[in-house]
Every structure is written in structure tokens, then in C-alpha cells.
Amino acid sequence: MIGTGYVGLTTALMLCELNHQVVCIDTDTAKLKQLKSNRIPFHEPGLEELLNRHLSRGSLSFTSDTGQGVRESDILFITVGTPSKSDGSTDLSQIKNVAETIGSNQNGYKVVVNKSTAPVGTCEKVHRWILERQPRKLPVDVVCNPEFLREGKALYDALHPDRVVIGAENGKAARFIRNLYDAISCPKMMTGLRTAELIKYSANAFLAMKISFINEIGRLCDAHGVDVTDVATGIGLDSRIGSRFLKAGIGWGGSCFPKDLASLVHMFEQADLSPRILEAVRQVNDTQVEYYLRQLEERLGDVRGKTISILGIAFKPDTDDIREAPAIKVIQALHKKGAFLKAYDPVVFIHRAPTGLPVTLCSEMSETFEDSDCIFLLTEWKNFLHFDWKSHRHRMRTPLIIDGRNALDQNALTQYGYIYYGIGRVYSKLASL
Numbered sequence: 479m480i481g482t483g484y485v486g487l488t489t490a491l492m493l494c495e496l497n498h499q500v501v502c503i504d505t506d507t508a509k510l511k512q513l514k515s516n517r518i519p520f521h522e523p524g525l526e527e528l529l530n531r532h533l534s535r536g537s538l539s540f541t542s543d544t545g546q547g548v549r550e551s552d553i554l555f556i557t558v559g560t561p562s563k564s565d566g567s568t569d570l571s572q573i574k575n576v577a578e579t580i581g582s583n584q585n586g587y588k589v590v591v592n593k594s595t596a597p598v599g600t601c602e603k604v605h606r607w608i609l610e611r612q613p614r615k616l617p618v619d620v621v622c623n624p625e626f627l628r629e630g631k632a633l634y635d636a637l638h639p640d641r642v643v644i645g646a647e648n649g650k651a652a653r654f655i656r657n658l659y660d661a662i663s664c665p666k667m668m669t670g671l672r673t674a675e676l677i678k679y680s681a682n683a684f685l686a687m688k689i690s691f692i693n694e695i696g697r698l699c700d701a702h703g704v705d706v707t708d709v710a711t712g713i714g715l716d717s718r719i720g721s722r723f724l725k726a727g728i729g730w731g732g733s734c735f736p737k738d739l740a741s742l743v744h745m746f747e748q749a750d751l752s753p754r755i756l757e758a759v760r761q762v763n764d765t766q767v768e769y770y771l772r773q774l775e776e777r778l779g780d781v782r783g784k785t786i787s788i789l790g791i792a793f794k795p796d797t798d799d800i801r802e803a804p805a806i807k808v809i810q811a812l813h814k815k816g817a818f819l820k821a822y823d824p825v826v827f828i829h830r831a832p833t834g835l836p837v838t839l840c841s842e843m844s845e846t847f848e849d850s851d852c853i854f855l856l857t858e859w860k861n862f863l864h865f866d867w868k869s870h871r872h873r874m875r876t877p878l879i880i881d882g883r884n885a886l887d888q889n890a891l892t893q894y895g896y897i898y899y900g901i902g903r904v905y906s907k908l909a910s911l
């Protein structure tokens with residue numbers, strides 16, 4: 479497993495659970511040191527227990543020596559990062575570097591499986607990059623096996639995927655990889671390399687589209703006094719639509735959707751096509767923070783000099799990942815407008831804010847209420863939802879709640895005397911009867 483981040487480590491542990499022997503390789507020696515001493519370098523539920531189990535069984539090992547890992551393995555998974563470049567295209571330098579190292583160290587037949595999300599045509603490049611570094615022209619097959627796991631539920635998703643997609647040009651290599659997943663019961667789709675690559679991007683784009691769609695409907699609900707949660711339920715009950723990813727809120731972020739949509743848009747442009755739906759999906763999302771800030775200012779007036787408390791920094795619950803997290807955008811925008819910011823997250827920056835983030839960290843959720851003019855919820859951590867909101871209202875200067883995830887109990891909060899705003903939420907007199 480070359481690359482031991484969220485995807486690499488989870489995949490490695492899943493394969494160990496299926497009785498395979500796995501060597502994890504990473505260039506980040508600090509990360510490896512933690513892993514070797516049974517510690518997960520990021521927050522992902524369930525991984526630590528499996529790490530302990532497989533380290534002690536000897537089915538899992540770690541090394542920074544990629545050459546040695548390549549020589550000792552039959553199958554090489556690539557699970558390194560594929561960040562965006564400034565033009566939206568994907569930076570393939572980490573993948574290229576790994577492919578070249580594989581080529582230089584190849585000592586027999588290998589199957590190279592790319593799991594990193596990368597544009598259509600990347601696996602063909604990987605094949606070429608390996609061969610260019612490999613003078614003996616040993617046989618190598620490249621397979622595309624895109625990953626669909628969700629951070630926060632990574633282990634569950636790896637062990638219970640909705641489907642496994644295997645793209646290959648060589649049937650023998652494809653079957654070899656499918657056999658790895660024999661013990662997992664789900665549809666296994668065998669397809670071409672390019673198709674597998676495009677399936678991953680299309681899946682993420684579709685999910686982002688559902689979120690942007692309901693967010694746009696949420697704005698219309700605000701204008702007409704209609705409850706968006708009821709609209710979402712009403713449309714989600716249609717089995718052609720489905721209820722998931724129809725929760726209106728501050729918008730999508732994270733390590734995948736923003737960069738993957740940018741990359742897909744770039745692929746369209748490279749093909750001289752206009753990605754009209756994707757552009758709209760991104761535009762709705764890009765303007766959602768602004769929309770919420772307008773709602774906040776309508777209720778609080780000018781935010782200059784006011785104290786605003788951010789609840790939740792992670793881009794979603796059960797992860798410490800803050801890549802492209804909406805909370806970061808909100809903090810920066812409110813700071814620019816002259817607000818004083820406090821923040822609390824149960825796992826992110828527990829000890830100190832990263833340099834440059836203009837926020838005072840609270841060590842407990844209750845501290846965010848103290849002399850605050852607004853609490854802005856941006857990650858729906860479970861303990862936020864089950865907090866004793868009633869007892870803390872009096873500690874706020876202005877009891878305003880902006881619920882960026884439509885996660886809180888609006889009726890209860892209103893009864894406790896809070897001013898509540900959630901996109902497209904309507905106070906239900908019926909619910910309080």
C-alpha cells in the first residue's frame with residue numbers, strides 16, 4: 479500500500495481483515511513512527527483497534543523504503559494524494575513519483591492498482607511511467623480500483639462497500655484483484671480502465687449535485703416559508719430519487735468533492751465541452767457561505783466587534799479533516815468583517831489553532847456560549863445535538879443560533895428563547911403542541 483493516509487491505511491486494514499499480508503509504505507516518517515507504535519495519526523473511528531490487532535499478528539508492517547516494499551510485493555496499491563492545481567487540473571506528481579519508483583525496483587510480474595482519484599487516462603500514464611524506468615521490460619499490469627469510502631465511516635465502508643469497481647485492460651489482472659475482495663459480498667463491476675476512472679468522478683459529482691440542488695431549493699423555501707426538510711422527505715420517498723444527500727446546509731467541502739469537481743470540469747474543458755450542470759453545482763456551493771452570512775447579518779446587524787462562536791471545524795462529523803471545510807471559509811469571512819471569533823471542535827485543533835486562523839479556541843463547548851452574540855454550527859457532531867442548550871442560553875449576549883447543518887431541534891431551541899435560523903426551516907407550531 480503506497481501512501482498511508484485515510485484511504486491507504488483503511489484499505490490496508492480491510493485487506494488484513496480479509497487475511498492478506500500488507501506492507502504500508504509512506505514517505506512521511508513521522509506518520510510511520512506513530513503507526514508503528516499503534517497510534518493512528520488522524521481521527522477515524524475503528525482503525526486503532528484493527529491496527530493493534532494486525533500489528534501484533536504480524537499481518538501488517540510499515541516502511542519508508544518504497545523500493546523494498548515494491549520488490550517484496552505482488553500487488554502494489556497506489557493511494558497517494560491527488561491535489562488540485564490552480565487551473566483545476568489534478569497534480570499527478572505523487573502518482574508519477576510512485577510509478578517511477580515501481581519501475582526502478584520491479585523484480586518480477588506485478589499488478590499495480592491505482593486507488594487514488596485521478597483523471598481519465600491516468601492509469602495508462604502509470605503504465606508508461608513504470609515501463610520508462612524499467613529496462614528489463616518485465617510484465618506489469620495496471621488496474622483502476624477507485625475508492626468510494628466516506629471519512630468518518632471509512633472502515634465500515636471499506637468492509638461493506640456498495641460496490642467494488644475494477645477497471646483493467648487485461649482480464650487476468652482484473653480477476654486477480656477481484657479475488658482479493660472475494661470475502662466481501664457486494665456487486666463487483668469489471669470494466670475498462672477509463673470507465674472505472676470516470677465512474678469515480680461521476681459518482682462524486684452526482685452526490686455534490688444532490689447537495690447543491692437541495693441547498694438551492696432551501697433558498698426558495700426561505701423565500702416562501704416552506705420547510706425544506708419536509709420537501710426533502712417528500713421527494714426522497716420517491717425511490718427514483720432516494721433520501722440521502724438531500725440535507726440542506728452550508729454546502730459541501732472536504733478533501734474530495736471540491737478537487738474532484740474541479741478536475742472533472744477541467745476534463746470537460748480539455749475535451750472542448752461545457753460542463754453546464756457541474757458549473758451550476760459549484761456556483762451554488764461557492765455562494766452558500768455568503769448566503770448564510772446575509773442571514774446572520776439580517777438578524778444581528780453589523781458583525782463588527784461582535785463575538786461569534788463557531789461550533790465544529792471539521793468538514794463533517796467523525797473526522798479531523800479540515801481540507802476545504804466550510805468552517806474555515808466562515809471564520810475567514812467573519813474575521814474580514816471585523817467579528818471576534820471563538821471556536822470549539824471535539825477533535826480538530828484541540829490544543830491550538832493553526833497559524834493564521836483568526837480564532838480563539840475553546841476547550842469545552844459550554845465556553846462558546848459565554849458573552850457570545852451568535853453560535854454558528856458548522857459540523858453536526860453528535861454531542862452538539864445532545865447538549866443541554868436550555869441551561870446555557872443565559873450565558874449568551876444575544877441568543878442567536880445559526881444552524882449551518884439543519885441539525886438542531888429548532889422547536890426546542892425556540893422554546894428555550896433562542897433566535898434560530900436554519901436554511902429553509904419553518905418553526906412548526908404543530909410540533910410544539
Ligand SMILES: NC(=O)c1ccc[n+]([C@@H]2O[C@H](COP(=O)([O-])OP(=O)(O)OC[C@H]3O[C@@H](n4cnc5c(N)ncnc54)[C@H](O)[C@@H]3O)[C@@H](O)[C@H]2O)c1
Binds near residue numbers: 505506572
Ligand atoms: N479521503 C477520502 O475520503 C477519499 C475517498 C476516496 C478517494 N480518495 C482519494 O484517495 C487518494 C488519497 O487520499 P487520502 O485522503 O488518503 O490522502 P492523504 O493525504 O490522507 O494520504 C496520502 C498519503 O500518501 C503519502 N505519500 C505521498 N507521496 C508518497 C510517495 N511518493 N510514496 C509513499 N507515500 C507517499 C503521504 O505522505 C500521505 O500519507 C486521493 O487521490 C483521494 O482523492 C480519498
